Amino acid sequence: MGIRERLSGNEAVAVALKQIDPDVVAAYPITPSTEVPQYFAQFVADGQVNTEFVTVESEHSAMSACITATAAGGRSATITSACGLALMWELLYVASGSRLPVTLAVVNRALSGPININNDHSDSMGARDSGWIQLYSENNQEAYDNYIMSLRIAEHKDVMLPVMTCQDGFITSHAIENIELLEDDKVKKFVGEYKPEHSLLSGERLSIGPYDTPMFYFEHQYQRARAMVDSKKVILEVSKEFGELSGRHYGLFEEYKMEDAERAIIVLNSTAGTAKAVVDELRSKGEKVGIIKLRVFRPFPMEELAKALAHVKAVAVMDKAESFSGIGGPVFGDVRSACYELKTRPHIINYIYGLGGRDVPMSDIQIVFDALKEVVKNDNPGEIYRHVGVRGV
Amino acid sequence: MSKMVEVRWHGRGGQGAKTASLLLADAAFNTGKFVQGFPEYGPERMGAPITAYNRISDERCPIHSNIYEPDYVVVVDATLLSAVDVTGGLKKEGAIIINSAKSPEELKPLLEGYEGGVYTIDAGKIAEEEIGRNIPNTPMLGAVVKVSGVIPEDEFFKDMEASMHHKFANKPHVIEGNMKALKRSMQEVKGL
Numbered sequence: 029m030g031i032r033e034r035l036s037g038n039e040a041v042a043v044a045l046k047q048i049d050p051d052v053v054a055a056y057p058i059t060p061s062t063e064v065p066q067y068f069a070q071f072v073a074d075g076q077v078n079t080e081f082v083t084v085e086s087e088h089s090a091m092s093a094c095i096t097a098t099a100a101g102g103r104s105a106t107i108t109s110a111c112g113l114a115l116m117w118e119l120l121y122v123a124s125g126s127r128l129p130v131t132l133a134v135v136n137r138a139l140s141g142p143i144n145i146n147n148d149h150s151d152s153m154g155a156r157d158s159g160w161i162q163l164y165s166e167n168n169q170e171a172y173d174n175y176i177m178s179l180r181i182a183e184h185k186d187v188m189l190p191v192m193t194c195q196d197g198f199i200t201s202h203a204i205e206n207i208e209l210l211e212d213d214k215v216k217k218f219v220g221e222y223k224p225e226h227s228l229l230s231g232e233r234l235s236i237g238p239y240d241t242p243m244f245y246f247e248h249q250y251q252r253a254r255a256m257v258d259s260k261k262v263i264l265e266v267s268k269e270f271g272e273l274s275g276r277h278y279g280l281f282e283e284y285k286m287e288d289a290e291r292a293i294i295v296l297n298s299t300a301g302t303a304k305a306v307v308d309e310l311r312s313k314g315e316k317v318g319i320i321k322l323r324v325f326r327p328f329p330m331e332e333l334a335k336a337l338a339h340v341k342a343v344a345v346m347d348k349a350e351s352f353s354g355i356g357g358p359v360f361g362d363v364r365s366a367c368y369e370l371k372t373r374p375h376i377i378n379y380i381y382g383l384g385g386r387d388v389p390m391s392d393i394q395i396v397f398d399a400l401k402e403v404v405k406n407d408n409p410g411e412i413y414r415h416v417g418v419r420g421v
Numbered sequence: 422m423s424k425m426v427e428v429r430w431h432g433r434g435g436q437g438a439k440t441a442s443l444l445l446a447d448a449a450f451n452t453g454k455f456v457q458g459f460p461e462y463g464p465e466r467m468g469a470p471i472t473a474y475n476r477i478s479d480e481r482c483p484i485h486s487n488i489y490e491p492d493y494v495v496v497v498d499a500t501l502l503s504a505v506d507v508t509g510g511l512k513k514e515g516a517i518i519i520n521s522a523k524s525p526e527e528l529k530p531l532l533e534g535y536e537g538g539v540y541t542i543d544a545g546k547i548a549e550e551e552i553g554r555n556i557p558n559t560p561m562l563g564a565v566v567k568v569s570g571v572i573p574e575d576e577f578f579k580d581m582e583a584s585m586h587h588k589f590a591n592k593p594h595v596i597e598g599n600m601k602a603l604k605r606s607m608q609e610v611k612g613l
Contacts, residue, residue: 034450060462146462167485199485203459204446206481301483385462389486 030208030274037165037200040172040207041107041133041193042067046077047215048179051102051222054082054093058112059145060197061135065107087112091119091130098128099236101227103179105130109197110137113151117158123190124159125252126237129182129222130190132160133175136297136348137197138384146385147197149297153349153358159252161191161259162326164296168207171195173276174323176210179219180266187259189252196298198385210274218273256327263324280329282321283336285311289318291400292337292374294363295346296322299381299388303346306393317397322359330366337367340374342403344396348382356380356413375409379416392417425478426571427488431507432497435467437558441497442473444562449477451580452572457482470505477571493569496520497544497557502528508535518564518610520544520557525613540568542610551602552595559599563606574607 035043042064045053053072055065065081072081080097084090087108094104108116113134123130134152138144152162163178165171171193178191195201210218226234240248260280271277284304286292293303300321310317320336322329337343345364347357355361360378367373379396382388395416403409415421428445432438439460446458457476474488492515496507499521508517516538519528525539532539542564544557552559566577581603585596 034446034456166483196485198462199459202462203457203485204443205457206450206455298485301485304483387487389489390484 030210033207033209034204035168035207036063036202036204037168037171037195038063038135038202039067040168041175041195042071043209044172044175044215045105046071047210047212048103048105048176048219049077049216050079050105052080052082052094052097052104053106054084054090054097054104055106055108056084056087056090056112058087058109060137060147060201061107061109061112061133063201064133064135087115088119091116091123094130095119095123095126095128098123098130099126099228101222101224101229103222105132107133107135109135110139110151113155114139117155120155120158120160120190122237125248127188127252127255128190129179129188131175131178131182132190132192133171134192134194135197135201136194144384145197147199147348148383148385149194149348150350150383152192152194153347153351155192156326156358159189159256160326161187161189161256161263162324163191163193164323164325165193165195165200166298166300166321167200168195168203168205169276170323171200172207172209173270173274173278176215176218177266177270177278179222181259181263183222183224184259184262184266185225187255187262189255189259194297199298208274214273218270260324260327260329278323280324280332281336282323284319284321286318286320286336288316290316290341290404291397292318292320292340292343293346293393293396294320294322294343294359296325296359297348299346299348299393302388302390303393306390306397309390310397315397325359328362328366330362333363334366334370337363337374338370338372342375342400342409343377344400345376345378346396347378347380350380350383375403375407377403377409377412377414379414381416383418386417388417425476425482426493426569427491428475428477428493428495428565428569429488429491429511430473430475430495430497431501431505432471432473433467433501434469434471436497437556438471438495438497439473441495441558441562442475444558445475445565446477447584448562448566448577448580449475449572451584452576455479455481461487470501491515493518493565495561495565497561499523499528502531506533508532511535511537513537516540516568516612518542518561518568520561522546525611529613538568539613540564540610542606544606547602547605547609551605552598559602560606563603564610567607567610568612578603
């Protein structure tokens with residue numbers, strides 16, 4: 029039953045890539061994701077994979093190479109962080125708009141400036157409207173599992189959208205932890221062969237990515253948006269099949285001790301684990317608290333989240349990215365909107381936390397649960413847009 | 422959660438404190454534990470103070486933050502005693518292990534009233550004599566295993582020998598020196 033190993037989050041993604049053996053990997057190094065293409069290049073050099081490894085001159089080129097390789101009918105993948113993702117921006121939209129199931133492992137890092145190499149989610153949150161499915165991972169195990177699943181989701185004929193799988197830079201990408209790997213043959217069987225309905229090398233007359241006139245552009249955008257809605261069902265199907273294979277079960281989000289929770293925190297990636305430890309402590313003192321860990325941020329699980337929050341009195345949404353909207357972070361806006369049609373709504377506040385690698389200790393989560401206690405007591409959210417762990421506020 | 426042991430390493434860039442924390446994670450993993458081994462990343466450069474961490478437990482640890490109240494602190498470079506608050510948050514039931522030729526009695530006054538165990542080990546000397554170079558991380562690893570008892574000693578030896586045979590397959594002469602350095606550090610670590 030699986031292979032017991034200890035790997036960093038970056039090693040876990042590199043091993044997943046080795047087991048998948050994609051046709052093309054094109055990547056340009058950037059901290060903290062550099063190790064993934066570095067390990068993968070070793071697998072290529074050692075003849076452990078048959079992949080065409082393209083050492084491009086920028087992330088813009090990396091994504092371009094993946095787009096063209098996928099359009100040609102191959103399976104392609106890339107890896108990046110922060111400014112590397114920002115440099116891919118133009119092509120992110122081309123990948124999803126051309127309905128090409130590229131997969132991308134994002135090792136989340138703060139965007140410049142000022143320059144910072146450490147973790148927050150400003151890179152992938154900035155790309156949330158690019159038509160990519162986004163999966164988030166608490167630890168190395170989830171980074172590995174999500175990545176393997178991402179191919180099946182992306183390539184499904186009802187989806188045909190690219191997927192980015194995110195994990196926290198350094199915090200999980202560079203931390204050695206236990207992991208249970210699947211055997212190579214099981215991974216190969218699970219991901220199967222990529223058989224696109226149409227591709228440039230299939231012999232059919234085809235052009236991909238041409239000019240789209242006002243006569244058709246809107247319809248294509250509608251179809252792309254529809255595919256994002258439909259992908260929710262596919263994500264659940266693929267996750268169910270993966271659960272049967274691995275014993276590890278994933279939904280759109282994970283509910284941790286939410287059954288009778290009066291106060292809840294919504295969070296994604298590594299801080300979800302830290303928050304679970306705080307929930308355990310508070311539960312042992314009889315406090316009714318719980319966590320919702322978002323796994324799927326795009327498509328956003330609106331109805332499902334609203335249902336999960338309907339019985340809660342106060343919710344804090346944690347955002348590891350500023351959106352500079354003046355009204356809170358990106359996850360907050362969507363969660364608050366999701367709850368609008370509920371007959372009885374929880375109070376919902378926002379906390380920006382952990383920017384640029386600021387460590388998020390258990391005491392920060394405690395502060396948030398304490399604040400929610402006040403919100404419940406006063407039956408009033410008070411200040412809605414808040415920060416935790418920053419000096420001078 | 423069952424009992425978890427938390428270790429904080431203080432060293433200077435280039436001394437191998439990060440590697441030592443990963444070696445400890447490896448050794449504990451090989452005896453069936455759940456482990457975390459991670460450095461605190463910043464703009465590293467040779468000689469600058471760095472910190473690395475370990476969590477070792479019987480169940481998977483969900484916490485992903487730095488360690489603020491460690492059970493053990495390992496100081497790979499004694500010059501850090503006056504530069505960094507090495508005993509900050511260190512539990513008094515725990516201990517600090519310092520790479521130094523000095524005795525625990527001599528160093529205790531530098532530890533700002535820390536009440537727990539104080540241990541010293543001359544890791545630099547052991548490394549020079551047994552491995553031929555001043556790479557203190559192997560003897561420091563031996564000392565922390567001895568003092569913390571987090572891994573049974575005989576299992577630790579067997580595992581280290583096997584992993585060195587794997588790691589140094591092309592340099593077998595290095596293995597004996599490293600194993601001797603481990604054994605000596607476990608015998609020579611002095612406690613208070």
